[in-house]
Structure formats: structure tokens, C-alpha cells
Amino acid sequence: MAVYSMTGFAAVQDNAPPAGHSCAWGLEVRSVNSRFLDITFKIPDTLRVHEAALRQLVTSGIKRGKLEIRIFSTHASNQAIAVPSAPRLSQLATAQEQVKAWLPHARELSVADILRLGGGADTGDSSSAPAWEPLQALAMQALKKLQNAREKEGQRLVLLLQNNLGQLRTLAAQAAPLIPQAVEQQRERFLLRWNEALGTAKAAQITEAMQERALAEATAFAIRIDVAEELGRLNAHLDEVESLLTKGGELGKRLDFMVQELHREANTLGSKSTSLELTRISMDMKVLIEQMREQVQNIE
Template identity: 60%
Template sequence: MPVYSMTGYASGQLSVPQAAPGQDARPSSPGRIGLEIRSVNSRFLDLSFRLSEELRQHEPALREMVQARLRRGKVEIRAGLESGPSDAVREPHARLLQRLSAVQDTVRGWLPDARPLSVADILRLGAAEEAPTADFAEPLQALAKQALDELVASREREGARLAQMLLGHLKQLRALAEQARPLVPQLVEQQRTRFLERWKEAMGLAEGTASPEAAQDRALTEATAFAIRIDVAEELTRLAAHLDEIERLVKKGGEAGKRLDFLIQELHREANTLGSKSAALELTKISVDMKVLIEQMREQVQNIE
């Protein structure tokens, strides 16, 4: 199953015939339904609709279609109706002009100061009077299905790109962990040697007040305590387990975004602990490099459905 991103965009248009508005009207030319869908990342599925007045009644059907195809993301759906080119300015029919004239006479009879209707007023009122009454449910759903197919395909392509980037970062993190693993025994041995040298110097200054055996035991005890403080074997083991689980989820695909986000937090925790236990510049650098990669992975994972 592929990995899906939550980022995508799709749009489409579909020509539809408009119903004749009345017995005095000429046949109207086809109009167009335009629809676009945008989606970005979100913790849940968050839908918002921007539909024109003619299409607003179809929002429940569109919502159901989107919920059947998407699981997460902030999704915005816009749809509107555009008249055909020949209907850009529709000439009002005689019956409408008669009715507007009668209404205007009545209004000015009561309100003599009311201004007369302008051409723009008449055209606007005529457009409202002759609003299309066709049923757009079927073409709108067909257009929505087409746009959703395109959106899901774009989210799949983006998801495949994110999956490849994540797998590449996993490989780099494993390489850094392998660099860190042999550093701890080396540091412990260096510290043990350093303790022994210091105790030998202290013995010389104390003119034999401490036996060589006691000095060596004390140095070994200090070295052991130091080894316990800087031991990162457990952190490296947990980090490797998290990397394996992330790789498994990415290759499995599906709705893995929330679980991946949790695992990224665990990776960051282990890298922080690795840095806090660092007793050498090399280990500190490895910890910083890990946290940079993990932060990049966090940004990518937040876009996965």
C-alpha cells in the first residue's frame, strides 16, 4: 500500500446545459461548473466548502464523497457555476420589463424621490429572475469524483517522494549510530588510563601513604562509575529499534502518519540522551547530526496521512 501525503491540489471544469428560465426566454447556452480541491496537513480531516448559491444544496453529498476518500488533512473545496459566453449579458424578456416598470411606478408613487431603475439594475434583477433551475447534482458529483481521483493521485506521488526521503534519512541515522557505538569503550579505556596516571602522581606526592593496590582499585572504581555515566548502549539499541519500526511502517504504507510522528518523538528523545551523556567531541557531533536529520524527518512525517 502506498504512502500518501496530505498535500495536494486538483481542479476541473465541466460544461452543463442550463434550463430555460421561462416561456418568453430564448434557449440558454451551456454553462460550466468549476471545482477545485486544495489539501494541506492537519491532525484530523478538516473540511471547508466554498460553494456558489446554486450549488450549496449539494454540500452534504460532496462532504460524503470526500470523507470516503480521505482520512486526514485540511481540505478546502470550492465550486461555482459560470454562464456560457453568449449569456454574459442576457437581454431581459418583455414580460420581465413590464413587471419591473409596474413595480417602479408603484414604488415612485409612494416614494417620489426614489431614483429610477438603471440599465445595470434591470440586468441584475433580470439575471436573478432568470437564474438557472437545472439539477446540477449528477454533473457536480461526476466532476468531484474526477477531481478527487486527481487529488489522491497527486497525494500518492508526493507520498512516494516523502517515503524515499525518509528511507534515506534512516540510512544516515544508522550510519551515525554505528559511528557512535565503538566510541564508548574507547572513552572508558582512556579514562581508566587517565585515572591510573593521576593516582600514581598522587601516590608520589603523598610519599607512599597509599598502597599501589589501593590506588589501582580506586582508579578502577572511578573508571567504572565513569563508564556507567557515559554508557549509551541502551539508547543506541532503542534507537535502532525505532529505526526498524519506522522503516517497516514506511514500506507498509497506508495510514501511518500518526504512528510515525510518535516514533520521531522517541528518536529525538534518544538523540538528546546520547548528547547529554557525551564525554567526547565526536559523540557530541554525532548527536547533533542525528537531531538535524530527525528534525528533517519530523517535517516530512507531518505531511503523511
């Protein structure tokens, strides 16, 4: 299955107005990332009757994202501009005089205002509104273009994520041989300091039980700084992310959870580090994981 981004844009428009209509209709849809599916319609009031059907059409193919759907009308270039009737012009003139009586500084009506208010331009009346079938076809065409754009962006995000996965695997491979060495160094350092302490103490005061306790403390400390388990879980999470990207579909929320787990392991690796090299590896991992977090935020 494909991986879809939540970011995209599509615009479609009728080439000519339907028979019996004075204007052609266009539809734009914009999509950005969101935790859930959030649809906003900017459409003429006469098309509100189709809003529920449009919403159902969108939800049948898109599961996440903040969508803004705008439907607009444009007059055909070969259509003559309809001039308002004389009675309508008289009504507008009377209305303007009444407004000016109360608001002397009000602006005079422009030609565009007269055409819009007088009915010469498209006012969204029911005679110019399209039926559901042509509007459905227009919406399906726009949604198909949007999904193509989201799929293309999703493929780009997959490539970026796979590149980050490869770099994280390289860093994990670099850290693996450093772990036994760091553990042994810390254990030897602990025992060295213990022996130095013994040299300054009286032999009579040193018991066998105290020596065993010191050795146990050194071993426990070595275990605490051993991050082999964290690296194992990190590699397992990387395998899971790669599997999800291969599978495709609706995986944005799952990927977001996996990125949190990756960050947890990388952070623990840094907190347990006893060498500059392991600290550097942990920092590099967290930078890559933060990049993945930003990319995953845009995946459906």
C-alpha cells in the first residue's frame, strides 16, 4: 500500500458552464497535517445542501488531515454581463439614498456593487447552482488529484525516513563494540580505586566480606552502565519502522509512537554513557530521530 502525506493541493474547474447556467464552477482543496480529519467548507450558501454528501465523499478516501474545500463560480468569457432591471436599479438607488441620509460619508455604490447586488453577477441563486451529479464529478476529480499529490509527497517522506533509518543503524553498529570496552574500563577503574583505598588502610581492618562487597559493587555499577539492552531495543524499533514503511497505509500515528520509543532508547544511551564517543553517538541519534519526528508529523 502507498504511504500518503497529509500535505497537498488540487484545483479543478469546468471548462464550460453546464447547460442552462450562466457560470462555470471550480473547486480547490488544500490539505495540511492534523491529528484527526478536520474538514472546512468555503462554499456558496446555495451549495450547503450538498455539504453532507461532499463530507461523506471526502471521508471515504481520506482519513487524516486538515482540509479546506472551496467551491467558486466564474462567468464564461463569452457570456454577456447581465444588467440589472430598471426596478432593481431604482431599489438600489433608494437604498443608497437612505443609507447616505444616516451615513453621509458612506461610499457610493460602484458598478461592481450594482452588478453584484442587482443580480447581474453570480449571487449564488438556486438557478445557477449545479446539481449534485456535476458537483460530485468535480469533487471526485479534485480529490483524485489531491491523493496523487499526497502520495507523491508521501513517497518523498518515505525516502527521507529510510535514509535516517540507515544512519541510525550505522550509529548503533558503531556503539555496539564500545559497550564491553566501556564496561570493563569502569570495572577496572573501580577496582583500582578500591585497591588504592586498601593501601592506605590497615590490613587488619580489611575483611574478606568487605572485598567481596567491593567486587559486587563494581559488578553492579558495570551492569548499570551497560547499554546493550537499549541498543537491542533500538534495533528492534528500527526494524518495526522499516516494516511499517514497507507495508504502507494509515501508519502516521503508529510511526509517531515508534519515534517516541526510539528517542527514549537514544536518550538512555546518552544518560548511561561513560565515554565521549558514546555520548557523541547518542547526540547524533537524537538529531536524526528529531528529523524523523518532523517527517512523521506529515504522514497520514
